[in-house]
Amino acid sequence: MTFVELLARLGGMGRFQVTYVAALAVPLLMLASHNLLQNFTAGVPEHHCRPRPVANESTGDVPLLVSIPSDSHHRPQRCRRYVEPQWHLLEVNGTVNGTANGAATEPCRDGWTYRDGVFAHTIVTEWDLVCESKRLRQVAQSIYMAGILLGSGLFGVLSDKFGRRALLTWCYLQLGATGAGTAAAPTFVVYCLCRFLAGLAMAGVSLNSASLCMEWIPTEARAVVGTINGYCYTLGQFVLAAVAFGVPHWRWLQLVVSLPFFFFFLYSWLFVESARWQVISGRPDLALKGLRKVARINRRKEEGDKLSEEPPLPGGTLAALGRTPGMRTVSCGVSFVWFSTSFAYYGLAMDLQGFGVDIYLSQLVFGAVDIPAKLASVLAISCVGRRVAQGGSLALAGICILANIFVPMELQTLRMAFAVIGKGSLAASFNCAYIFTGELFPTVIRWVTCFLPETRNMPLPETVKDVERRAGHLKDEEVTVPLSTTKTKDGV
Template sequence: MDTESCMDGWIYDKSVFTSTIITEWDLVCGSRTLKQMAQSIYMAGVLVGAIVFGSLSDKFGRKSLLIWSCLQMAITGSCAAFSSNFTMYCVFRFLTGMALSGINLNCASLSVEWTPTKLRAAVGMVIGYSYSIGQFILAGLAYVIPDWRWLQLAVSVPYFIFFFYGWWFTESARWLATAGKLNQALKEMQKVARINGRKEEGDKLSIEDLRASLQKEMSSAKSTHTAADLVRTQSVRRISCCLCFVWFSTSFAYYGLAMDLQNFGVSIYLIQVVYGAVDIPAKLIGFFMISFIGRRVTQASALILAGLAILANIFVPQDLQTLRTLLAVFGKGCLAASFNCAFLYTGELYPTVIRQTGMGFVNTLARVGGIVAPLVQMTSEYLPSLPLIIYGAAPIVSGITTCFLPETRNMPLPDTIEDVERQRRSRVITDVGREDKVPLKASRLEPLKEII
């Protein structure tokens, strides 16, 4: 049947939002697909950012790239709020997505590389909760600020503050050591020692001590590391392959479940609050499992349970919306715990010399999962339950794949690729009491081991 385009414009429902990009540029009818394209462009930016900032951070350091990412987020996010056309908006959203990857990757690496083994799980949980708190804040801001331009500006301007106080961040001493910058590594370690109230122990450390204890890392720093190192040796290759499944399926199922939950007829504000609320118990349970059972079991359990929850919804009648919503929320909580564990687990599996490259690589796969997830919805035209089958099967398969990863609980962080291979051969868990924040092995440096 032939249709005629509207010649007199459109009247929009402004009961929830007074202004959106849809009402701003009339992304309806023949232009309705541009709304999904804008989101895909943003996710493409996150993907590109994971690749770019992942490798650059291993070359130029975590702190500098984190500061730059905050500045880029502030500028491009603010510029997006003042976009005069849809193309300009998409360009700035792409750059904002890149900055988001830079912030996520470098925050994760800095927290892993500066935190003692026994506290890594707790720090990871705190960082995970910051994301949950952000979901609550975003829901409140969206309710108070229903205009998209002002909302975009409200979530972008704070990054100028993050940029300015980011200069006081401490660069990773592990990265500085493996990069051969011993003088700066010594200064950063002594700075942390003062902050921790261990100034005397920090003052005992000298360049000669570092050079003697970090001879292996110094020799590794002389060689150039590339993305090819992610698959060069047997152990690292296995780690990379398994983590590809973990990150892709977690993101894939997460966004797929989010889109399915939006079809339940629940308020958009309530969905945002529920998404943040379910993270609290999920990440807390994940924290205890990570700390007392291990990373591998936690990762596998979270993925398999999420997949089973998604698949269970296939057999629940449409009129039982409460049960369907509970299963979806449970699955979302499991995926949130999976994300939380994956950040910590990945940082502990990859050695310092290629940690950011590895984090960037797996984050790239996660963004691919986020991009592919909406496309799976189109398979419902052939079989209504097919999207849920695909969304549920992916995390179950990756959960099984996780069993091929080594356990890192109570293990010191590897600094070189050779460390990873050595750990595979030995399969010996190092006592937590002997683990360093940076790999200081000389006995004369023992007092410093508790200050970093």
């Protein structure tokens, strides 16, 4: 009996699956808060050099015009100040009398003055990440993304060794602790270290949530469940905008979006480990126990009591990703899809301040576009298949991003429109990728388009041989799960 058939006998998309999907989906609300958090915690306010102190004059009495040169838009320059006050720029009545062309300037040796506004308390204002240090702001985000990159591989391998549930529980705790540590960071270096560890955990939460979800639900519900998870991430973008508006101080905002993960850590102990993984890992007794629990929750206790143990299926390792022709094709294709989607998506979503529109409105618009985009993706996935939906969403995103190259910076509305459509297309691509990836890889190494095989209405592969068989490199034969139903004396 295949695992798909086994799940159907135990209730299919029953009460257990619905509750399980909901419990895994709620933490996804907060993932967007961490991924896009620096749009708000690292916002750059208007600023200029602190004027040079003048003898016999209080700093507040020295007009800004004579201390700070103006830029082409007649605004104070951000990173330069006059070496000496240019009093000749003022007439007796205090009006502008000219410009100080050729006047000597110098860097901001006495720090900066930040204007009150949307970004009054950010890591930029706290550690002066402006002018010569402005790149450190991007460095902090890059370090966080490096944590996600490393965590995707690290926690993927560890989850295959120690189990999806155990790693997910640990990642909830790590994300809560490192998020709270970030909020209390005394220095920029400590801040970056905590953000790196948070990125590690974020990857573990994302991957293991997807694995547990995919491995417990029946084939016909995968597209819908995957889209529900995607919409939770979308809703999280609205949550982030609301929380950031209500909690403008970066330390408190960081703490607010991190504390819920301690609650997720507590209730994750109630999760049931993936029976597929337990069977592959040589723990059929534990898989049997979990399946019988599922049967009881789904009110199929009699079916659960009929299950018995058999020898486990052969396992697999990370090396299997490139050992066989079918796996090499799948691995390369999926890696390219994830890299291109992630690179473009976060490139757009993490630079909201650069569009020159109110950042809270931008966050809402960028989140709202995901709603129709993901709905369109699930319809495409169900009607025309994963491959067409994946390729089409990436193609549209590429067109929008390339079009923005030729739009002048002054046309902010048009640039914003192209960016929103592109971001929506990438959200649809993410939706396809989560479902596609889980269906392409076997259980033993489920933890990496036109060259990828279609997976619509196909059962999840359990072993590498299943992938090769689907790619046409092996002959068809029945794939059985090492748990079967026993027969009674009456032959039932």
